[in-house]
Amino acid sequence: MSARSSLIRIGDLDVDGIGRILGTAERFGEVMERDIKKVPTLRGRTVINLFLEPSTRTSTSFELAAKRLSADVVSIKGAGTSMDKGETLKDTIRTLEAYDPDVFVVRHPQVGACDVVARHTSAAVVNAGDGTGEHPTQALLDLYTVQREIAPIEGLHVAFVGDVLHSRVARSGISAFRMMGAKVTVVAPPTLVPRYLGEALGTEVSADIRDIADADVVYVLRMQLERMGTGGFVPSLEEYARMYQVNHSRLRTGQRVMHAGPVNRGVEISGKVVDDPSTLIEAQAGNGLVVRMAVLYDVLSESQTAAPGVPGVTLEAA
Amino acid sequence: MSTYVPNSRVRLPQRPGARANVVIRGARILDPAAGIDREGDLVVRDGVIGGDPDGLEVVDGRGLTVIPGLVDVHVHLRTPGKEHAEDIATGTASAAAGGVVTVLAMPNTQPPTDSPSILGSLLDRAAREAVVPTGFIPAITVGQMGDQLTEHGDLAEAGAAALSDDGVPVANASVMRRALQYQKAADLLFTLHEEDMSLSGAGVMHEGVISARIGLAGIPGVSEAVQVARDCSLAAYEDARIHICHVSARETVEEIRLAKARGVSVTAEVTPHHLLLTDQVVGDDPDPAKFKMNPPLRGSDDREALIEALIDGTLDCIATDHAPHPADEKENPFAAAPFGVIGLETAFAACHTELVVGGRMDLSDLVLRMSTNPARIFGLPVPSLADGARADLAVVDLAATDVVGERPYASKSTNAAFVGMQLTGQVVMTLAGGQDVYRRNA
Numbered sequence: 001m002s003a004r005s006s007l008i009r010i011g012d013l014d015v016d017g018i019g020r021i022l023g024t025a026e027r028f029g030e031v032m033e034r035d036i037k038k039v040p041t042l043r044g045r046t047v048i049n050l051f052l053e054p055s056t057r058t059s060t061s062f063e064l065a066a067k068r069l070s071a072d073v074v075s076i077k078g079a080g081t082s083m084d085k086g087e088t089l090k091d092t093i094r095t096l097e098a099y100d101p102d103v104f105v106v107r108h109p110q111v112g113a114c115d116v117v118a119r120h121t122s123a124a125v126v127n128a129g130d131g132t133g134e135h136p137t138q139a140l141l142d143l144y145t146v147q148r149e150i151a152p153i154e155g156l157h158v159a160f161v162g163d164v165l166h167s168r169v170a171r172s173g174i175s176a177f178r179m180m181g182a183k184v185t186v187v188a189p190p191t192l193v194p195r196y197l198g199e200a201l202g203t204e205v206s207a208d209i210r211d212i213a214d215a216d217v218v219y220v221l222r223m224q225l226e227r228m229g230t231g232g233f234v235p236s237l238e239e240y241a242r243m244y245q246v247n248h249s250r251l252r253t254g255q256r257v258m259h260a261g262p263v264n265r266g267v268e269i270s271g272k273v274v275d276d277p278s279t280l281i282e283a284q285a286g287n288g289l290v291v292r293m294a295v296l297y298d299v300l301s302e303s304q305t306a307a308p309g310v311p312g313v314t315l316e317a318a
Numbered sequence: 319m320s321t322y323v324p325n326s327r328v329r330l331p332q333r334p335g336a337r338a339n340v341v342i343r344g345a346r347i348l349d350p351a352a353g354i355d356r357e358g359d360l361v362v363r364d365g366v367i368g369g370d371p372d373g374l375e376v377v378d379g380r381g382l383t384v385i386p387g388l389v390d391v392h393v394h395l396r397t398p399g400k401e402h403a404e405d406i407a408t409g410t411a412s413a414a415a416g417g418v419v420t421v422l423a424m425p426n427t428q429p430p431t432d433s434p435s436i437l438g439s440l441l442d443r444a445a446r447e448a449v450v451p452t453g454f455i456p457a458i459t460v461g462q463m464g465d466q467l468t469e470h471g472d473l474a475e476a477g478a479a480a481l482s483d484d485g486v487p488v489a490n491a492s493v494m495r496r497a498l499q500y501q502k503a504a505d506l507l508f509t510l511h512e513e514d515m516s517l518s519g520a521g522v523m524h525e526g527v528i529s530a531r532i533g534l535a536g537i538p539g540v541s542e543a544v545q546v547a548r549d550c551s552l553a554a555y556e557d558a559r560i561h562i563c564h565v566s567a568r569e570t571v572e573e574i575r576l577a578k579a580r581g582v583s584v585t586a587e588v589t590p591h592h593l594l595l596t597d598q599v600v601g602d603d604p605d606p607a608k609f610k611m612n613p614p615l616r617g618s619d620d621r622e623a624l625i626e627a628l629i630d631g632t633l634d635c636i637a638t639d640h641a642p643h644p645a646d647e648k649e650n651p652f653a654a655a656p657f658g659v660i661g662l663e664t665a666f667a668a669c670h671t672e673l674v675v676g677g678r679m680d681l682s683d684l685v686l687r688m689s690t691n692p693a694r695i696f697g698l699p700v701p702s703l704a705d706g707a708r709a710d711l712a713v714v715d716l717a718a719t720d721v722v723g724e725r726p727y728a729s730k731s732t733n734a735a736f737v738g739m740q741l742t743g744q745v746v747m748t749l750a751g752g753q754d755v756y757r758r759n760a
Contacts, residue, residue: 090649110651111534115604131653133533171533194530195538201531 025294042071065292124299139176141291154181162221325697329477331445337365345379349703350682365752368705386701387419392637399428404642410449412729417712419750426485432457450750453479470504498558517541528601539567550577562586566613568623607655635692642731670743713747
């Protein structure tokens with residue numbers, strides 16, 4: 001059982017915990033503006049990134065985050081691992097556990113994989129996306145981005161638009177924005193919303209794109225074609241684009257657009273909106289680094305494991 | 319429920335053993351079907367109830383209750399092919415430990431039990447190994463592939479107890495219809511796993527608030543209900559008899575209620591885990607794979623509908639769907655873990671705790687649903703405590719409380735959904751097929 005504080009779902013944090021991480025990210029943000037961007041905060045700590053599903057931005061930002069904090073980091077990607085030879089997740093973790101890691105950062109195609117990891121390690125576990133489950137660090141960087149670029153989150157109205165059914169970004173994000181006091185509306189084709197989502201997450205659910213009109217933030221979700229199989233969730237991507245695409249004709253001045261990437265230009269979002277400098281999409285990608293630094297710092301600083309003689313994991317030490 | 323027609327061809331072999339000789343003194347003797355409810359002694363001589371108590375072993379029955387042994391028409395003995403999870407000897411020992419005196423085993427083995435020769439070898443093996451009388455339910459279609467009917471007539475002749483493709487539905491309505499038509503020739507009951515796979519899709523748990531919250535793909539209740547509606551309609555049209563396996567959804571209860579009201583020959587079973595648990599546990603437990611089974615644990619409104627339907631007779635009986643799996647396979651992330659939980663050893667305690675201690679029905683009603691009704695539906699010998707009946711009985715301590723999992727299981731597998739729960743009403747002794755097959759403190 002993981003003895004350390006893990007971040008597997010956004011609900012593992014309360015409002016104070018989220019505030020603490022966002023505050024830490026803010027301070028790391030200042031460090032990142034210096035010439036020397038590396039801090040000794042996690043020197044001597046070991047971070048294992050276990051990415052068993054494709055990822056570019058999340059894996060890169062976690063790896064860089066660990067390096068900027070001076071941790072020893074090993075990144076393991078899906079293909080070429082012993083799991084290809086039939087090893088179970090449990091046995092992979094037990095093997096890696098022999099190297100005494102402090103943190104496992106895990107991306108996995110199946111919901112609940114991080115819970116399995118946590119059962120077999122004493123390291124902290126950070127969920128970097130588990131199938132259609134959760135993606136808590138994405139939610140944190142989204143909160144951080146909105147707070148920095150727009151305003152405090154309390155009282156804002158955020159509309160999530162698109163494929164909620166397959167979206168861990170939406171699942172964690174809706175909960176996170178709700179926790180911080182935002183109003184959340186989901187706008188999507190009825191076939192791409194879990195039937196009981198409104199009740200489960202406390203949101204309004206609408207099938208009408210015009211219901212984004214009141215939103216301060218329009219959060220566009222990627223059509224996850226790779227998870228849809230032959231289901232035919234919408235009649236065609238063209239019709240989807242006609243009915244639900246976020247483009248300038250549907251946005252009013254002042255509305256800020258977010259997207260966790262990668263985008264399908266011309267499907268869920270128009271190319272023009274993607275390229276519009278007023279969107280927060282680039283800021284999201286950029287903020288991933290400092291927020292993930294803050295998460296790694298947070299899961300380790302809460303544990304009382306600093307060995308004597310090793311510089312404490314304090315920001316002041318930076 | 320349909321009228322009782324004994325299936326004279328069904329074979330229920332049991333390993334050879336000494337006839338039980340015992341007198342249970344000072345117990346409550348309860349057999350609602352035979353109209354027996356008295357305090358006193360129950361004599362078993364040479365495996366038969368009644369006779370002279372002189373010289374017999376005496377069991378102190380004070381504070382205990384003797385009931386007709388349970389009949390479980392839905393178990394998986396994993397033989398042939400998956401003996402690492404269960405075999406005939408361990409599965410039926412598990413039955414005996416649960417007060418179960420007859421089990422019927424499903425055909426989703428490797429290879430599937432789909433031919434008279436495989437059935438014959440299983441019957442031979444049961445005659446050497448089965449602790450309690452054991453029957454087999456071969457597949458409706460070859461390989462359970464849903465296309466070609468197995469040899470229903472030959473299977474009946476060889477001693478099949480019923481037919482089922484359990485584990486998967488008969489997806490093709492035309493194949494199901496032909497099977498129902500052919501029932502007039504082969505005269506075997508169909509016990510149907512009901513699920514529209516196109517609606518279940520990649521689902522791994524109940525489609526509800528919990529699945530929406532945690533992001534696991536859901537199996538909607540209507541996936542079961544639409545298939546039941548189809549098969550009730552076909553059974554009515556072909557004047558055939560069907561039995562519905564492990565009903566889980568309130569929508570299904572509604573379909574069965576309507577079908578019974580219009581005279582369809584349909585009966586149905588429900589499992590202890592669907593009567594006691596809901597999808598809430600999947601959301602709350604850090605190791606939820608132990609609650610993964612198909613059909614899935616559903617919502618609290620579904621659970622309440624199942625209990626009400628069991629009380630009012632819409633659901634006729636309780637069956638465990640005892641489904642052993644090795645611990646290694648259950649240690650995967652939820653979506654990758656296999657479906658199924660064991661249940662033979664805890665079925666009585668679970669149902670007694672929920673339904674009798676919980677004040678929903680009295681013990682007599684529970685005994686009818688766990689013993690008499692399933693035996694009658696499948697045309698099996700009905701366990702009875704009347705003089706002259708073969709000893710097929712359970713002695714239970716209705717006051718004894720145990721925490722599930724603290725005692726070792728007789729089953730080879732430990733994938734129990736009730737683990738950690740306090741259940742009241744423990745089986746202390748089982749006589750099955752006239753043999754003394756289980757003593758709790760032996």
